[in-house]
Amino acid sequence: MLPLELWPPLLPYSILMILTPQNRYYSVVTKDFREASESCYKTIRESWSEIDRVAAEPNGLSVLSKKFKT
Numbered sequence: 001m002l003p004l005e006l007w008p009p010l011l012p013y014s015i016l017m018i019l020t021p022q023n024r025y026y027s028v029v030t031k032d033f034r035e036a037s038e039s040c041y042k043t044i045r046e047s048w049s050e051i052d053r054v055a056a057e058p059n060g061l062s063v064l065s066k067k068f069k070t
Helices: 014-019 024-036 037-054 060-068
Strands: none
Touching: 014 024, 037 060
16 A cells, blocks of 8 residues: 555545545645745745635635635
């Protein structure tokens, strides 16, 4: 069986969420970003407060959905 660290590029996100322990996917992705670039890691980490702020606005989830094309 492949180690979990090799799964993200091979499986869709929804399947990973079912097959991996809680938060395992996020910790692997976070580790990858941090190893690639500490500044990238910090930028992404700091962006969550802005995403949460937009999501809390009226129609905020719709705005985020359009921005991220989901």
